[in-house]
Amino acid sequence: MLERLFQLKEHGTNLRTEAIAGLTTFLTASYIIFVHPGMLAATGMDQGALTTVTCLSASLATLLIALWANAPLMMAPGMGLNAFFAFTLVLGEGVPWPTALGVVFLSGVFFLVLTWLGFRERMVRAIPQSLRLATSVGIGLFIAFIGMKNLGLIVKNDATLVALGSFSPAVVLGLVGLTLAVLLEIRRVRGSILLAILLTTAAGMLFGQSPLPTGILALPPSPAPIAFKLDIAGALNVSLWASIFSFMFVDLFDSLGTMLAVCREAGMTDENGEIPKLPRMLTADALATVGGALLGTSTTTTYIESASGVSDGGRTGLTGVVTALLFVAAAFFTPLIAAVPAYATAPALMIVGIFMMRGIGGIDFYHFEEGAPAFLTFILMPLTFSIATGLAFGLISFVLFKLLAGRIRECDPFLIGAAIFAAVSLLV
Numbered sequence: 295m296l297e298r299l300f301q302l303k304e305h306g307t308n309l310r311t312e313a314i315a316g317l318t319t320f321l322t323a324s325y326i327i328f329v330h331p332g333m334l335a336a337t338g339m340d341q342g343a344l345t346t347v348t349c350l351s352a353s354l355a356t357l358l359i360a361l362w363a364n365a366p367l368m369m370a371p372g373m374g375l376n377a378f379f380a381f382t383l384v385l386g387e388g389v390p391w392p393t394a395l396g397v398v399f400l401s402g403v404f405f406l407v408l409t410w411l412g413f414r415e416r417m418v419r420a421i422p423q424s425l426r427l428a429t430s431v432g433i434g435l436f437i438a439f440i441g442m443k444n445l446g447l448i449v450k451n452d453a454t455l456v457a458l459g460s461f462s463p464a465v466v467l468g469l470v471g472l473t474l475a476v477l478l479e480i481r482r483v484r485g486s487i488l489l490a491i492l493l494t495t496a497a498g499m500l501f502g503q504s505p506l507p508t509g510i511l512a513l514p515p516s517p518a519p520i521a522f523k524l525d526i527a528g529a530l531n532v533s534l535w536a537s538i539f540s541f542m543f544v545d546l547f548d549s550l551g552t553m554l555a556v557c558r559e560a561g562m563t564d565e566n567g568e569i570p571k572l573p574r575m576l577t578a579d580a581l582a583t584v585g586g587a588l589l590g591t592s593t594t595t596t597y598i599e600s601a602s603g604v605s606d607g608g609r610t611g612l613t614g615v616v617t618a619l620l621f622v623a624a625a626f627f628t629p630l631i632a633a634v635p636a637y638a639t640a641p642a643l644m645i646v647g648i649f650m651m652r653g654i655g656g657i658d659f660y661h662f663e664e665g666a667p668a669f670l671t672f673i674l675m676p677l678t679f680s681i682a683t684g685l686a687f688g689l690i691s692f693v694l695f696k697l698l699a700g701r702i703r704e705c706d707p708f709l710i711g712a713a714i715f716a717a718v719s720l721l722v
Contacts, residue, residue: 299612314698318606325566326597328491332636347520356617365610382681394529406577425668428672434649435673447469479645487592491639496634515628548595682719
């Protein structure tokens with residue numbers, strides 16, 4: 295049955311290899327179970343329900359792309375997109391979290407329509423590479439800044455806006471956890487972020503900085519407090535259109551870039567370098583976002599950590615099935631997950647921020663028409679505490695500089711339209 299469903303022999307793999315690959319992917323990306331609920335709980339959403347929904351949405355989305363596209367990819371609520379949801383939309387702009395879920399839902403629906411019409415890949419070609427890289431870099435800075443803030447390493451200061459916090463025991467433990475995560479990454483240890491979180495939590499319990507877990511196994515908390523609570527009508531407000539676009543834009547390059555990279559590594563391309571099942575993968579990604587919003591979580595996207603499973607031999611959707619089942623199993627360990635303190639997960643945000651900074655070397659800062667808009671994009675995201683604002687300034691400035699330089703013809707019509715839309719959104 296497995297052979298018929300996943301064509302294991304055709305892909306040069308077997309059950310044991312796929313199982314190991316699925317386990318590797320889970321261990322590499324399972325930090326999301328600890329980090330994501332904590333971020334969205336800042337909005338007032340129920341953290342226990344968020345833990346269940348995180349595991350459930352990751353499992354269902356990964357199963358969808360595994361069974362429909364037979365791809366060794368993992369999907370879960372995306373880092374960066376969850377920060378935008380919590381700290382920009384809800385806490386920054388005062389949008390109620392049910393309305394923010396409605397924004398995510400609409401972005402997924404529009405994404406689905408764009409995918410079916412073939413516009414999704416057309417939009418990718420319209421946005422210059424420098425702005426794509428700058429978006430990832432800016433989100434990385436934003437996430438790292440949130441991690442430092444959650445840890446207490448950076449605190450509010452009336453004179454200088456921000457300042458270095460005091461070295462309390464919790465801050466010291468967090469910095470030890472950050473150091474441990476970096477060392478594990480240097481040694482290329484699988485699941486380095488997860489190991490750092492668990493060891494930091496254990497150290498905190500040992501030194502009396504956090505309580506022991508109340509248990510090990512338990513039925514998952516009910517998702518009822520957040521499931522199907524989205525406010526779609528409220529999300530249709532004109533003032534939120536820019537946020538819908540921002541979710542679409544970030545997910546567009548996050549998922550598509552990950553799919554292209556991982557599928558090439560897995561040998562899923564044809565003789566022309568194309569990925570035959572890419573339309574199915576993109577549709578699955580959009581459906582996962584819609585489904586995730588219904589369950590009560592921010593945008594679901596494809597994880598680059600999928601590459602760790604591919605590097606261990608994963609070649610088919612069976613890898614994803616194993617990963618999905620492990621996420622379901624993790625939901626039954628909520629007493630342990632609930633015992634993980636903020637100072638243990640904050641270093642994970644900083645490490646993810648480092649990962650997302652890798653693209654900065656691809657931005658040509660000597661070419662100011664490319665470098666200046668890219669700089670505005672990534673610097674304004676953490677400084678304004680808004681991914682949407684940084685993205686808007688990047689799009690507008692890129693088109694404006696090309697116009698002033700007399701080279702507006704170099705801008706794709708889709709890019710010009712996006713810049714006009716961004717300018718209107720800033721003024722509304």
